[in-house]
Amino acid sequence: ETGVTQSPTHLIKTRGQQVTLRCSSQSGHNTVSWYQQALGQGPQFIFQYYREEENGRGNFPPRFSGLQFPNYSSELNVNALELDDSALYLCASSLPSGGPETQYFGPGTRLLVL
């Protein structure tokens, strides 16, 4: 069974640029959630995708957007990068059951915005 994978592992961008992060869900999982973890803090929920539709969103501005593809992989796009966007971005996959299910996390993508 393949776990959750994310790419790239690290990247550096400058303020104002755009970035795309990628996630492949665990085998059989059709729900993907994205979290932002700033240094020294717990992860914060950005949004979730289920069947290619956004299925819940945290307190993040519209410049954070996402996609889910038919194979359940997902992308997180961030436009107009700000210095505060520097963080570890975590992807998690799960099975939908009508209630909370266990989320399995990938290793994350560390983004540095200069």
Add this chain to the structure above:
Amino acid sequence: AQSVTQPDIHITVSEGASLELRCNYSYGATPYLFWYVQSPGQGLQLLLKYFSGDTLVQGIKGFEAEFKRSQSSFNLRKPSVHWSDAAEYFCAVGANNAGNMLTFGGGTRLMVKP
């Protein structure tokens, strides 16, 4: 809205000593509770979860946690800590009416003295 508090930012214990990490949650209904562990530069690994039933749950690596509704707590315990347990520990709560969105505490960093 749900919230999680982990009162201890840092804890240091000696190898072989017992461990208890505190977690308090705020949620109006029955919570779904999780403990995750994060090693430096890594993603989150699930230690254990509570959905319903027996309030004492067993997890991996010898960890256990007890759900106490009257105290709104879900403390993590281990009878004998190993040096490899040094990591950051996160408590999280999921809500049945919010899909798979998890709300995390700020984390507790565990250091183990030889």
